[in-house]
Amino acid sequence: MVEIYDDVTALARAISAARRRIVGPTVALMGLLYLALLGVVRRATRIQQQKDALEREVAERTRVHRESQAALAEAQRARRDAEEARAAADRASHAKSIFLATMSHEIRTPLNGVIGMTEVLLADPLTETQRKQLQVVHHSALSLLRLLSDLLDFSRLEADAVQLHSAPFSLRGVLDDLLAGMQPRARQRGLALELRIDPDVPEHIAADEARVRQVVGNLLTNALKFTHVGNVTLEVARDPASADRLVFRVRDTGIGIAANHLDRIFRPFEQVDGTNTRRHGGAGLGLSICRRLVELMDGQIGVQSREGQGSTFWFTMRFQPAAALAAAEDADLGQTLDADVLVVKDDAVNEIVAREMLTLMGCAVTVASGGEEALDKLEHRTFDAVLMDLHMAGIDGIETTRRIRARETLTAARRMPIVALTADAFPQTRARCVAAGMDDVLAKPFTFASLHAALQPLLGATAAINRAATATDS
Ligand SMILES: Nc1ncnc2c1ncn2[C@@H]1O[C@H](COP(=O)(O)OP(=O)(O)O)[C@@H](O)[C@H]1O
Numbered sequence: 054m055v056e057i058y059d060d061v062t063a064l065a066r067a068i069s070a071a072r073r074r075i076v077g078p079t080v081a082l083m084g085l086l087y088l089a090l091l092g093v094v095r096r097a098t099r100i101q102q103q104k105d106a107l108e109r110e111v112a113e114r115t116r117v118h119r120e121s122q123a124a125l126a127e128a129q130r131a132r133r134d135a136e137e138a139r140a141a142a143d144r145a146s147h148a149k150s151i152f153l154a155t156m157s158h159e160i161r162t163p164l165n166g167v168i169g170m171t172e173v174l175l176a177d178p179l180t181e182t183q184r185k186q187l188q189v190v191h192h193s194a195l196s197l198l199r200l201l202s203d204l205l206d207f208s209r210l211e212a213d214a215v216q217l218h219s220a221p222f223s224l225r226g227v228l229d230d231l232l233a234g235m236q237p238r239a240r241q242r243g244l245a246l247e248l249r250i251d252p253d254v255p256e257h258i259a260a261d262e263a264r265v266r267q268v269v270g271n272l273l274t275n276a277l278k279f280t281h282v283g284n285v286t287l288e289v290a291r292d293p294a295s296a297d298r299l300v301f302r303v304r305d306t307g308i309g310i311a312a313n314h315l316d317r318i319f320r321p322f323e324q325v326d327g328t329n330t331r332r333h334g335g336a337g338l339g340l341s342i343c344r345r346l347v348e349l350m351d352g353q354i355g356v357q358s359r360e361g362q363g364s365t366f367w368f369t370m371r372f373q374p375a376a377a378l379a380a381a382e383d384a385d386l387g388q389t390l391d392a393d394v395l396v397v398k399d400d401a402v403n404e405i406v407a408r409e410m411l412t413l414m415g416c417a418v419t420v421a422s423g424g425e426e427a428l429d430k431l432e433h434r435t436f437d438a439v440l441m442d443l444h445m446a447g448i449d450g451i452e453t454t455r456r457i458r459a460r461e462t463l464t465a466a467r468r469m470p471i472v473a474l475t476a477d478a479f480p481q482t483r484a485r486c487v488a489a490g491m492d493d494v495l496a497k498p499f500t501f502a503s504l505h506a507a508l509q510p511l512l513g514a515t516a517a518i519n520r521a522a523t524a525t526d527s
Pocket residue numbers: 275276277279305307308309310318323324325326329334335336337338339340341364
């Protein structure tokens with residue numbers, strides 16, 4: 054019994070000791086487990102929250118994207134609408150301009166009849182009263198004609214239907230002539246009308262003479278119209294800001310223009326005030342025509358003015374090199390050449406002169422900068438003649454010519470006339486040119502006449518043959 058009792062006691066003790074050993078760590082383990090579980094739950098909650106936030110963000114972005122997509126489509130639609138509206142407006146404006154141009158042209162024809170017959174009548178014996186009445190008719194018809202010319206010009210300029218025709222002329226000659234025509238009106242009004250041309254302005258320039266006349270004439274007419282005492286002066290100088298431009302200034306001591314009107318007067322139908330209009334006449338188109346024409350001449354127009362003291366209207370225009378062109382004017386223009394010419398050039402001035410002269414002769418001009426470009430162009434099309442600088446960067450004129458001739462031999466092509474342009478006129482140079490296969494050598498500076506004389510005999514044959522070939526090709 055006692056033994057059993059002892060064993061049970063020992064067992065109980067052992068159990069209790071074991072329990073003590075187990076309980077401690079178990080409690081600790083459970084604590085740890087609890088903490089870990091808590092961490093997991095927290096993390097899960099956080100992840101869920103992040104997921105929710107992300108989903109919200111995605112939804113928001115999708116909404117924004119849809120909205121911007123819609124806005125973009127809307128903007129594109131609006132742009133298309135605006136473009137269509139603009140195209141329609143352009144078409145309408147073009148149609149209006151064409152209509153105006155046609156109508157004013159149609160009206161001018163009978164008006165010329167009225168003016169012409171009035172002049173014939175005025176030459177007949179008339180009573181004093183009849184003469185006065187007829188003079189009113191004449192004067193009114195002339196005003197109407199001027200108005201129509203302005204309208205015609207204005208609408209053609211609006212429709213971009215005006216092209217400048219550049220040709221050489223004596224600037225002083227044209228301006229002298231213009232002023233001479235206005236002197237009677239100036240004298241009648243007791244005004245001095247003067248012309249001052251700076252000495253460094255070239256005597257001859259190439260530009261659209263009629264349009265230069267028109268712009269200067271409009272400015273002078275205005276100056277005389279709005280000046281009651283003093284003088285009107287036309288000054289011409291080289292533009293200090295641009296070597297190839299001239300600047301014209303028309304100064305007057307007239308009524309001047311208030312500062313707030315200075316921009317407006319260059320717009321069509323704008324006049325400083327109604328009283329002036331009635332007193333001075335005019336439709337307010339002169340300056341807007343001037344502005345358009347000056348823009349076509351690659352220049353600008355402007356005014357400085359003080360009310361009550363006078364105005365200075367100025368404009369700039371581009372002009373072409375003059376020395377060679379002066380010669381061109383004197384030369385007999387000779388027969389039109391009507392040829393397709395390739396100019397192979399080294400320097401730009403030379404090219405401008407050659408191009409201008411060739412155009413005047415009636416040629417179509419293509420320009421190649423250097424030998425490589427020339428060979429490339431010749432591979433793709435034929436020309437009636439080539440004008441070639443000798444000294445060029447890259448392959449020079451002699452070498453380019455050799456290659457052209459070699460290619461012609463290879464392809465059994467027609468021999469194309471090649472004229473050399475060179476600053477040195479030594480016999481050796483000429484010999485080298487001829488040896489390379491050139492047909493002629495032109496010394497710089499060449500004149501219109503010498504270029505014409507060099508090309509004409511060479512072209513006569515080729516141009517005709519080429520034209521015949523093109524005709525049969527097509
Ligand atoms: N030299 C000038 N002095 C004062 N005002 C001028 C002068 N030139 C033009 N203007 C003003 O600019 C306006 C517009 O000129 P313009 O276009 O030539 O039309 P118009 O001569 O038919 O009136 C004139 O009506 C005038 O008010």
